[in-house]
Amino acid sequence: MTAETVGFWGIAVVLLASSLAVVLTPNLFHAVLYLAVSLVATGIVFLLLEAPFLFGVQLLLYAGGVVTIVVFAIMLTERLVGETIRQTNRWVINGAVLSAAVLAGVIGFLLRGETPAARAAWPEDSTAAVGLALVGPYAVTFQLLGVLLVAALLGALYFARTDD
Amino acid sequence: MPLNAYLTLAALVFAIGLFGVLTRRNAVGILLGIELMLNAVNINLVAFARFHGDVTGLVFALFTIAITVAEVAVGLAIVIVIFRVRRTVEADHLDLLRG
Numbered sequence: 655m656t657a658e659t660v661g662f663w664g665i666a667v668v669l670l671a672s673s674l675a676v677v678l679t680p681n682l683f684h685a686v687l688y689l690a691v692s693l694v695a696t697g698i699v700f701l702l703l704e705a706p707f708l709f710g711v712q713l714l715l716y717a718g719g720v721v722t723i724v725v726f727a728i729m730l731t732e733r734l735v736g737e738t739i740r741q742t743n744r745w746v747i748n749g750a751v752l753s754a755a756v757l758a759g760v761i762g763f764l765l766r767g768e769t770p771a772a773r774a775a776w777p778e779d780s781t782a783a784v785g786l787a788l789v790g791p792y793a794v795t796f797q798l799l800g801v802l803l804v805a806a807l808l809g810a811l812y813f814a815r816t817d818d
Numbered sequence: 819m820p821l822n823a824y825l826t827l828a829a830l831v832f833a834i835g836l837f838g839v840l841t842r843r844n845a846v847g848i849l850l851g852i853e854l855m856l857n858a859v860n861i862n863l864v865a866f867a868r869f870h871g872d873v874t875g876l877v878f879a880l881f882t883i884a885i886t887v888a889e890v891a892v893g894l895a896i897v898i899v900i901f902r903v904r905r906t907v908e909a910d911h912l913d914l915l916r917g
Binding site for chain 2: 658659662666669670673674676677682685686689692693696699700703704705707708711712715716719720723724726727728730731745746748749750752753754756757760761764769770771772773774775776777780783784787788792795799802803805806807809810811813814
């Protein structure tokens with residue numbers, strides 16, 4: 655077994671366990687903490703795939719940014735943090751069946767398709783390659799992304815304002 | 819590990835996230851499920867990029883991450899406005915548009 659195989663199975667267990675905890679734990683605050691674990695585990699999957707830049711972005715934006723915003727939203731909207739009321743609606747069985755059906759569909763598709771078993775050649779420094787792509791062929795898209803972020807933040811500000 | 823291992827892992831995370839979206843009552847919990855699903859998509863993008871040796875997939879994953887952050891900011895702002903108006907974020911109680 656290579657180091658990558660061991661790392662893959664270890665991180666797969668952590669990722670799946672924390673993801674299950676996100677959707678199953680009755681306390682919403684704990685769910686956010688498990689989401690942070692799950693997001694960091696996803697970042698480590700990116701490391702296994704030799705994309706260290708995305709690992710950094712994942713830590714900064716998701717594990718740092720998104721988790722903080724969600725924690726604030728929970729503190730603003732839950733009257734009693736730590737209250738363990740029933741957190742699932744009456745469609746648990748239907749939801750489980752539908753999710754299992756989607757999973758079966760995707761895996762069936764994977765089993766039928768032809769996917770490469772070995773990795774192709776990869777740039778020595780993938781971060782540099784991503785940077786060149788961002789300012790080269792994808793420069794316009796990159797700028798549009800900035801416009802989108804400004805629009806999203808203005809929209810969030812508009813929602814959050816008070817009338818007076 | 820072959821590409822299929824990474825794709826299967828992403829499919830499992832996606833299904834778990836979908837289960838969360840369908841069964842959570844709290845609107846914030848639904849957003850957490852959406853986060854999981856988008857993460858699974860990012861794993862797919864990076865895995866395809868690595869196995870085909872093309873960094874375009876990484877750029878695309880980067881765009882997905884940034885768009886997700888914008889989506890979370892607007893989504894949580896909407897949740898907070900709903901809480902301010904209706905005093906609840908239980909999705910079952912938000913049925914104003916039901917005919």
